[in-house]
Amino acid sequence: MGIMRKILAGAALTLASALVLTGCATSPQDDGAADDGRLHVVASTNVYGSLVAQVGGDRVEVTSLIDSQAQDPHSYEATARDRLAVQKADLVVENGGGYDAYMTELREGSDAAVITAAEFSHDYPGADAAEHAEDEHAEHDHEDEHAEHDHDGHSHIEGFNEHVWFDVHTITHVVEQIAADLTELDPDGKADFAAAEKKVNDELTAIESDLDALHEQHEGQQVFITEPLPGLLAAAAGLDDVAPDGFASAVEEGDDVAPSTLLDALRVIDSGDVRAVLTTAQTGGSETTRVTDAAKQAGIPVATFSELLGPDQTYAQWMRSAIDDLTTALDR
Numbered sequence: 001m002g003i004m005r006k007i008l009a010g011a012a013l014t015l016a017s018a019l020v021l022t023g024c025a026t027s028p029q030d031d032g033a034a035d036d037g038r039l040h041v042v043a044s045t046n047v048y049g050s051l052v053a054q055v056g057g058d059r060v061e062v063t064s065l066i067d068s069q070a071q072d073p074h075s076y077e078a079t080a081r082d083r084l085a086v087q088k089a090d091l092v093v094e095n096g097g098g099y100d101a102y103m104t105e106l107r108e109g110s111d112a113a114v115i116t117a118a119e120f121s122h123d124y125p126g127a128d129a130a131e132h133a134e135d136e137h138a139e140h141d142h143e144d145e146h147a148e149h150d151h152d153g154h155s156h157i158e159g160f161n162e163h164v165w166f167d168v169h170t171i172t173h174v175v176e177q178i179a180a181d182l183t184e185l186d187p188d189g190k191a192d193f194a195a196a197e198k199k200v201n202d203e204l205t206a207i208e209s210d211l212d213a214l215h216e217q218h219e220g221q222q223v224f225i226t227e228p229l230p231g232l233l234a235a236a237a238g239l240d241d242v243a244p245d246g247f248a249s250a251v252e253e254g255d256d257v258a259p260s261t262l263l264d265a266l267r268v269i270d271s272g273d274v275r276a277v278l279t280t281a282q283t284g285g286s287e288t289t290r291v292t293d294a295a296k297q298a299g300i301p302v303a304t305f306s307e308l309l310g311p312d313q314t315y316a317q318w319m320r321s322a323i324d325d326l327t328t329a330l331d332r
Contacts, residue, residue, distance in 0.1 A: 038060055038061045039060045039061070039090045040060075040061050040063070040088055040089050040090050041061070041062050041089060041090065042062075042063045042085050042086050042089040042092050042112075043062060043063070043065070043093040043094070044064075044065055044066065044093070044095055044099075044102075044103050045065070045066045045067070045095065045307070045308055046064040046066065046067035046308055046309045047095075047309055047315060047318075048064070048093040048094070048117065048165075049062045049067065049093075050064075050313070050315050051093075051174065051175055051315050052091075052093055052178055052182075054200050054314060054315075055175060055179050055182060055197055055200060056178075056182055056196070057192060059186055059192065059193075063085045063089075065082050065085070067309075069281065069306050071308065072282040073099070073307055073308070076100075078102040078105070082106055083106050086106040086110055086112070089110065089112040090112055090113070090185050091178075091181055091185065092112045092113070092114045093114075093117070094115070094116055096116035096118035096119060097118030097124070097160055097164065098162055099162040113181050113184070113185065115174065115177050115178060117165065117170065117171070118160075120173040120177070121160075122169075122170075125160060163229050163231065163232060164232065166230065166231075166232040166233040166236075166319075166322075168207050168211065168236070168319065171315065172205075175200050175201055175204070178197070179193045179194060179197035200315075200316070203316040204316065207316060207319050207320065210320075210323055211323065214237045214326070214330075215238035216238075218237055218239060220240055221239055222239070222242045222273050222275055223239045223240070223241060224274050224276075224278070224291065224295070225241045225279075226247070226251060226279040226280070227248055227251045228248050229280040230278040230280070230326075231248075233323075234278060237330075242268055242273070243265060243268070244261050244264040245261075246261045247261050247264075251288060256287070257285075257287040262290065265287075266290065266294055269291060269298060270298065272298070274295070275300075276300060276302070276303055276329035276330055277291060277292055277295040278302075278303050278326070279291075279303070279304050279305070280306075281305065281306045281307070301328070301329035301330075301332045303325045303326055303329040304325075305322055305325070
């Protein structure tokens with residue numbers, strides 16, 4: 001996905017780096033501060049932090065380790081303060097699937113409950129989303145079982161698109177699990193959590209209906225996806241990705257796209273059959289620029305998608321914005 005993929009392992013988690021405060025988007029509870037009675041939840045990104053905040057309301061304090069669209073999660077370097085936040089957490093919410101592999105080390109020795117969103121995807125290797133939605137969600141390390149390759153600390157599962165937050169059905173199960181885990185940790189908040197869960201999932205049901213309508217209108221239309229991020233969104237809209245094999249995977253791994261693959265990509269753009277090019281804000285490279293420049297010259301719309309929420313956005317607002325951008329590109 002990104003060019004710079006350096007996930008800090010041991011060094012950044014030593015006491016010597018305790019003074020490094022970058023990367024902790026929402027500051028964890030200060031050392032020595034009195035417990036205010038709220039549950040402390042750490043999310044790897046603000047996509048999941050936002051969902052926890054919506055479900056938990058005033059009964060939770062949420063720390064999103066990455067919460068700025070200016071940050072690239074693939075080159076993110078965890079800090080000692082991040083580890084401290086995770087160690088103090090009652091609940092940890094991560095993406096999994098190799099996307100935020102740094103979380104595995106951060107939560108070593110932690111007693112926090114763990115929700116791994118990727119495990120709720122029906123495409124997750126060896127996992128059944130329905131089973132995961134009903135269990136007590138004990139900590140799993142499926143990434144270790146299924147990871148096929150590791151690029152600078154960013155493990156990937158072969159054939160699995162880890163950007164599961166663009167699969168609304170998966171996120172619905174994640175929201176249900178958030179409410180269930182918060183209820184187990186704070187039984188007095190059960191009614192509040194249940195009401196908030198219903199509100200969020202009602203919004204997600206409406207978004208799924210919008211995607212169904214988009215699918216009906218645009219099924220089979222061709223798009224060129226430069227990086228895997230918007231792949232699940234495009235699939236939900238019934239779109240056909242015609243990027244040459246190996247293009248997106250090379251960009252994902254931060255590798256150079258093979259010259260023959262780049263030539264094939266430019267031929268696809270020149271064919272006149274591509275309705276839109278879908279790319280990613282946080283990542284890319286010279287080959288992605290070549291493709292987007294060629295698309296613009298050919299009058300093909302380019303839609304750019306973010307891996308993170310904007311300031312004060314809810315997940316539903318962010319998804320609707322992404323769907324609007326995709327619809328605008330397809331309708332031009």
